[in-house]
Amino acid sequence: AQTVTQSQPExxxxxxxxxxxSCTYDTSESDYYLxxxxxxxxxxxxxxxxxxxxxxxxxxxxxxxxxFQKAAKSFSLKISDSQLGDAAMYFCAYRSAHAGGTSYGKxxxxxGTILTVHP
Amino acid sequence: NAGVMQNPRHLVRRRGQEARLRCSPMKGHSHVYWYRQLxxxxxxxxxxxxxxxxxxxxxxxxxxxxAEFPKEGPSILRIQQVVRGDSxxxxxxxxxxxxxxxxxxxxxxTQLSVL
Numbered sequence: 377a378q379t380v381t382q383s384q385p386e387x388x389x390x391x392x393x394x395x396x397x398s399c400t401y402d403t404s405e406s407d408y409y410l411x412x413x414x415x416x417x418x419x420x421x422x423x424x425x426x427x428x429x430x431x432x433x434x435x436x437x438x439x440x441x442x443x444f445q446k447a448a449k450s451f452s453l454k455i456s457d458s459q460l461g462d463a464a465m466y467f468c469a470y471r472s473a474h475a476g477g478t479s480y481g482k483x484x485x486x487x488g489t490i491l492t493v494h495p
Numbered sequence: 496n497a498g499v500m501q502n503p504r505h506l507v508r509r510r511g512q513e514a515r516l517r518c519s520p521m522k523g524h525s526h527v528y529w530y531r532q533l534x535x536x537x538x539x540x541x542x543x544x545x546x547x548x549x550x551x552x553x554x555x556x557x558x559x560x561x562a563e564f565p566k567e568g569p570s571i572l573r574i575q576q577v578v579r580g581d582s583x584x585x586x587x588x589x590x591x592x593x594x595x596x597x598x599x600x601x602x603x604x605t606q607l608s609v610l
Binding site: 378380418419420421423428467481482483484485486487488 | 517526528535536537538539540543550551554584586588598599601603604607
């Protein structure tokens with residue numbers, strides 16, 4: 377079974393600075409997708425960024441980028457120019473790419489990292 | 496196009512009562528997923544359904560919990576004889592085809608409190 381681990385329960389950053397959230401995962405599959413979700417106090421789950429495992433190029437969405445290290449099974453999220461609105465719980469998640477794979481269809485989430493942004 | 500709709504937003508039940516949580520997926524989506532989030536924890540997969548079929552229920556407790564997604568109407572997560580440990584936020588998500596790279600659209604969740 378796949379597992380996702382976020383080793384940082386809490387992180388903080390000054391407004392306009394850069395912060396990196398860590399995520400590692402374990403899988404025997406070769407093809408899969410990785411995601412970062414943001415959950416603000418409203419509880420709404422918001423997709424931040426997505427990475428296909430077969431792509432070597434790291435995904436980027438505006439101020440959000442990832443450092444995907446497939447061999448090390450590491451998938452960190454970098455937030456540049458942090459804003460107050462970035463404060464939230466962030467979840468790393470894994471999803472199989474293969475129909476019939478052991479976690480096909482479902483997302484496996486890490487425990488989450490609470491990000492605080494200081495003005 | 497309305498997003499994934501979950502109701503009620505908050506549900507209070509006494510121990511031993513039944514809880515029914517509803518989820519209307521986005522229009523055109525035929526794949527529904529239910530997740531449970533305990534306080535200060537990540538979301539845990541419960542069940543994956545397509546119209547009239549349960550595809551994967553490996554995350555569902557064996558007793559008291561059931562889920563359905565009928566041909567017409569919303570998906571229902573039913574918890575019988577609730578206990579305090581069932582208190583959690585329950586999220587529903589939907590997607591068009593269930594493929595690995597698809598974006599899942601989440602509802603805002605139902606907060607279940609068991610007194």
